[in-house]
Amino acid sequence: MGDLWAGLSEAFRLLVTLDSDLVEITLRSLQVTLTALAIGSAIALPLAAFLAVRRFRWRRSVIAVLNALMGLPPVVVGLAVYVLLSRSGPFGVLGLLFTPSAMIIAQVIIIVPLIASVAHQSLRDLWSEYHDLLISMNVTQSQKIRTLLWDARRALLTASLAGFGRAIGEVGAIMIVGGNIEHATRVLTTAIALETGRGDFALALGLGFVLIGLAITVNLCIHWLGRTEQEGRW
Amino acid sequence: MKRILLSSALMVWASVASAQDVMRMAVTTSFHNSGLAEILLPAAAEDLGLEVQLIVVGTGQALKLGEAGDVDAILVHSRKAEEAFVEGGFGPHRREIMYNDFVVIGPAADAAQVGAAKTAAEALQAIATAEATFVSRGDDSGTHKKELSLWRATTLEPEQFGTWYNATGSGMGAALNTAAGMDAYILSDRASWLNFGNKGTLALLFAGDPVLFNQYAYLPVSVEKHAHVKGELAAKLEEWLTSPRAAELINGYTINGETLFTFNATN
């Protein structure tokens, strides 16, 4: 219990004094995860819609694989991305290892299956509702996908937020590909791992509380944006 | 309101730091935990205009990163592995910089009487005889290799130990946390121990045997193997690390009044 209180008061102190290191790693966490979220959603949502409307031979297998990959261990992703981006690896010439870009790549790989699987569930239901109408209207494949994505946007927001949650709290992969370099690739989760390793539980917990607060704030913001948009329309 | 959010989001995105000369160095967890980096790196940045980015990993991974050319230099403490690294052509040479020492940590009550030992081997022998709970790094790090070499000196075989011997496969900090939780004995470098915040009932029980000295060496990564490696910057840093200025900073670094490192680079 004592450690928890110390952590809470440490979080409070960091926030009140607007600790410059805290601000820096928090902004970097947001930058990396929101970028990964934007890229991941741009890949996963159309993919989910495509899987909902298009019947092809390996469709079921693709969906099953996506579902399985939801549980992909981040450390494995991190290791794979490391091997690919290493100077001795196939994409070494890009020099991306130990940069925020590498962390974004790893997070995109981690969240795409999650967002696509969750989104596919709701898009599939919507498609079974719309199927007859859209077929009757002679709608092209890309129009179908756009219609589904637009009309299911609130459910898709939930899917994306699930991806955000997984990405912002992730540490295994970005530790390996980002290297936790101070002032370059250190983010909240890797800083927490570092402070835990140093036995400074109060600071680690303090950062943990900041991370939780950040996740809640972003969720509330996105929900709030979604709602004002809805009120504007209807 | 939406515009404010959007523009602040863009600001977040744009806040990518860019700097002067930048090089990457892989260092061991124990070196980083010592806190010396926070003294040396700002001074180096001031003197050389060089930003050194630290990748903090175990010795094994640090050497791997060097072999792959993912860092420009490494600073580690495992002589045999370092020599193999140079022999393999992954680095032109190794340069000894400084040493600190390993210490045996354990519960202050010291049921195994480690404090009474004359040598490091005797200390470990006492732990094994008492079958007192012991935490090992078990991660192939420099500290782990040192621990294994000490067991070899006692002619005991860690693989045949009973349940009192716990190989955690984790970094120094995590292993110390484990030891604090289990009230166990552990071999640690002095710096990590002094900087460790969660000591619990643990205390320093044995130190001073010369076999416990822990030599740190600097290894630039071979420019011949990896053309993109910043050899000039690595050389600049090496020169600075072996200079009187670095000697002063290293020898002058203390925690709770205790000196941690002894500078021993030769020119």
Place this chain on the structure above:
Amino acid sequence: MILFPLTVRGAQTTRRGKVLVGPVDLDLAGVGATVVMGPNGSGKTTLLRLLHGAARLTHGRIDWACTQAEACSAQAFVFQRPVMLRRSVLENLTYPLRLRGTSRSVAQFMAEDWAARVGLDAMLDRPATVLSGGEQQKLALARAMIIEPQLLFLDEPTAALDGRATREVEAVLRAALASGTRLILSTHDLGQARRLADEVLFLLHGQVLEHSAARKFFEAPATLQARAFLRGDIVE
């Protein structure tokens, strides 16, 4: 572009080896309302979908006077249970127009016009999904009519509606007929069939038993089954 005459020869649709409708031979000319009648399970819905191109034609031919692609774009379909897009009433109406590349302002103007015609002009900004059953069916009808189809299919369009809503829907259909839209609708409602039909298709077990002018069908049906159906008997 001319859609009719429609020529159907040996058309059949099967699912998992079971024949749902067919084989059907049919010639339809280009004016008026064709009402498809028959007991439950006789294949009315499937026949409509087959003609519309929404059910798979497993045997035979369905030929329009124009190409299949042209025929598709000149048709619309109103389902028994209206499918509402999860959008506002206005956006439901503009959707088919926007698909065809109509500009936003023109689409908006036409949507408002059609909403007024079916009495939904006060609800343009409401989500379509919260409308009552009657309002939804009127919206579905307006959404089908807004593209000015030459041929409109309606599958039991008033089956779930009360008298007033039925009257409103039929008024819209009559106006459509007056302006030259071809209707093919299925219905259970003998009264509705009498009110709207120019000709009747009587269907049983997926086969067309009778295809005749409405007056003739109602006054002197040719088959025993049709006679029994009109009497109100159960037909198997």
